[in-house]
Amino acid sequence: MKHNFGAGPCILPQEVFKQASQGVLNFNDTGLSILEISHRAPEFIAVMDEAISLVKELLNVPTGYSVLFLQGGASLQFAMVAMNLLEEGQTAAYLETGMWAKKALAEAKIFGNVNVVASSKDANFNYIPKNYSIPKDSAYFHCTSNNTIFGTQLHNFPASPVPVACDMSSDIFSRSINVADFGLIYAGAQKNIGPAGATLVIVKDEILGKVTRQIPSMLNYKTQIEGESMYNTPPVFSVFVSLLNLRWLKSKGGIAVIEQENEAKAKALYTEIDRNPLFKGTTTVEDRSNMSVCFVMENPDHEKAFLKLAEDKGCVGIKGHRSVGGFRASLYNALPITSVHVLIEAMQEFQEKN
Amino acid sequence: MKHNFGAGPCILPQEVFKQASQGVLNFNDTGLSILEISHRAPEFIAVMDEAISLVKELLNVPTGYSVLFLQGGASLQFAMVAMNLLEEGQTAAYLETGMWAKKALAEAKIFGNVNVVASSKDANFNYIPKNYSIPKDSAYFHCTSNNTIFGTQLHNFPASPVPVACDMSSDIFSRSINVADFGLIYAGAQKNIGPAGATLVIVKDEILGKVTRQIPSMLNYKTQIEGESMYNTPPVFSVFVSLLNLRWLKSKGGIAVIEQENEAKAKALYTEIDRNPLFKGTTTVEDRSNMSVCFVMENPDHEKAFLKLAEDKGCVGIKGHRSVGGFRASLYNALPITSVHVLIEAMQEFQEKN
Numbered sequence A, B: 001m002k003h004n005f006g007a008g009p010c011i012l013p014q015e016v017f018k019q020a021s022q023g024v025l026n027f028n029d030t031g032l033s034i035l036e037i038s039h040r041a042p043e044f045i046a047v048m049d050e051a052i053s054l055v056k057e058l059l060n061v062p063t064g065y066s067v068l069f070l071q072g073g074a075s076l077q078f079a080m081v082a083m084n085l086l087e088e089g090q091t092a093a094y095l096e097t098g099m100w101a102k103k104a105l106a107e108a109k110i111f112g113n114v115n116v117v118a119s120s121k122d123a124n125f126n127y128i129p130k131n132y133s134i135p136k137d138s139a140y141f142h143c144t145s146n147n148t149i150f151g152t153q154l155h156n157f158p159a160s161p162v163p164v165a166c167d168m169s170s171d172i173f174s175r176s177i178n179v180a181d182f183g184l185i186y187a188g189a190q191k192n193i194g195p196a197g198a199t200l201v202i203v204k205d206e207i208l209g210k211v212t213r214q215i216p217s218m219l220n221y222k223t224q225i226e227g228e229s230m231y232n233t234p235p236v237f238s239v240f241v242s243l244l245n246l247r248w249l250k251s252k253g254g255i256a257v258i259e260q261e262n263e264a265k266a267k268a269l270y271t272e273i274d275r276n277p278l279f280k281g282t283t284t285v286e287d288r289s290n291m292s293v294c295f296v297m298e299n300p301d302h303e304k305a306f307l308k309l310a311e312d313k314g315c316v317g318i319k320g321h322r323s324v325g326g327f328r329a330s331l332y333n334a335l336p337i338t339s340v341h342v343l344i345e346a347m348q349e350f351q352e353k354n
Helices: A014-025 A042-059 A073-085 A099-108 A221-226 A236-252 A255-275 A300-312 A337-353 B014-025 B042-059 B073-085 B099-108 B221-226 B236-252 B255-275 B300-312 B337-353
Strands: A065-070 A091-096 A113-119 A141-144 A164-167 A184-188 A199-204 A279-281 A292-297 A327-330 B065-070 B091-096 B113-119 B141-144 B164-167 B184-188 B199-204 B279-281 B292-297 B327-330
Touching: A014 A236, A014 B014, A042 A065, A042 A199, A042 A236, A065 A221, A065 A236, A073 A099, A073 A164, A073 A184, A073 A199, A091 A099, A099 A113, A099 A141, A099 A164, A199 A221, A236 A255, A236 B236, A255 A279, A255 A292, A255 A337, A292 A300, A300 A327, A300 A337, B014 B236, B042 B065, B042 B199, B042 B236, B065 B221, B065 B236, B073 B099, B073 B164, B073 B184, B073 B199, B091 B099, B099 B113, B099 B141, B099 B164, B199 B221, B236 B255, B255 B279, B255 B292, B255 B337, B292 B300, B300 B327, B300 B337
Parallel strands: A091 A113, A091 A141, A141 A164, A164 A184, B091 B113, B091 B141, B141 B164, B164 B184
Antiparallel strands: A065 A199, A184 A199, A279 A292, A292 A327, B065 B199, B184 B199, B279 B292, B292 B327
């Protein structure tokens, strides 16, 4: 039995894998594979419609927002956000909390000016800056809700005088959010949504159409909204599996239930990190992520042996990113708490032996 | 038993569906689903490497070319080609042979000038223009090798004094091509490559890096080449299934073998269209596509009844595009000739009854 703590693409529910596998052989009793069905077939249009409608239901998306399934991942959104929202000569405000935030603002610079309103670069991004101000004349404010590499998370979003664009790739659907607080939310699917290859965008319609540059059709949110995420052939299988996963989340009781489970998983692991003298967390306590738990060992020489012990117990994907070192346990929605207990047991066993 | 003549996403080999379905449950005996594996895992890097290397082998790609698996489909390539190859103020030459060619040139206009060197718009795109000339000062010449909607195909590519960029979405891997004749080839995966969600690009390295505009990282071929198609998380599953399909093609004997099969399938169907007085082809005979066979009925009132008869025999996806009407039978690589025979039988049976 494998316990998949991988940072993404990541674990999805076992029943989703079973249904997805079946859909590859025979989709909805059509006698055809989901891989060979036309995206214009009523059966697939129903998949897209239900996926979009479940996103709206689970996140309580207010009217006036469009939900899109696109391609290209969050990395393409880094450019699309600025291309669609940042007029040449205007300035966008960015919060720099890690590598993904840095990449996002680098792409925005191609289209306009970028004002980094706050950064935690001074401490290798081990905290979330607070008490910064967002200039009223910014085109938008951009932030990254969860920093997978550094293990920090925005537990509160700042009040903003301008639309907030947020990269929620690694914690969307893991906790309740108030969509009305955002102008645009985007997320690569490959954490809590579905498999790699789809990108979710939730955008407030009224913020669009204000820049004067010509935008290629595929990169224009308005084209994608008009095309109902089918301006061209969508990533059919990724959307199908996202639907299966969103159905699973709904059947569990939705965001309220999964948020409690996620908090319990994170609490259990952080408690052990704080209790066990061999381990320590890498971020300020108040900014700890419930999705991406980063920790190192007091004695770095122990890390190789601990990794081996954890792997022997079936824990995979716990090696930390090279920017931080040590370990990273990603506790995405589909990871059962029993897997967290296995990792904790490994930590305790290692302590006993050393 | 279904006979899938759909225009795309389309039929893939049954054994590919079986292997893909198994990979969703347990990929390469890792104990993990292909959907939950990291794209940085050695097991997936091996998938990407083998897929790229099979593209090179099957198409005989010369040195000096890079092979990429991207996202966004051919529609995003319409913009990327011009963004990467067309300097502002320069002119690109386009051959207008159908709806996809029109869309491609519309996107190019955002980045520079477009010179439509020839068009078959005058006859609802039912032929391929010939005897046009490509100005020597064009940035590149763009053409669409197969026109799915109108049923025409470039059986020969023009000699060009400038790099040729070709949309081969619907006939790549169906026939032999000389890659050295092209500067850039692109294709949405969802015909003869694999499932929707991946896009294949084959580009001659030396034509890149010549425009002065700043290009977003994800849309810059050079970034994608440097990142070896993993600048960000690739569409893991679509690449995996593309690999399975390319392996299938190789095991059959490669392009030479499939090209003969494709010619035999097309010949059988066109022979019946020409023989059967109830049906007629919609394109000039010399430009008929071997992939997309378009035909109508002499008496349009018969079309509904014929569609019903064909569907009763298991033929799906044969309804023609609204721009042409009638029928379209897509004869992609994985469609067995036995399916073509079933369609022919339906045509003969319909003739007998009427």
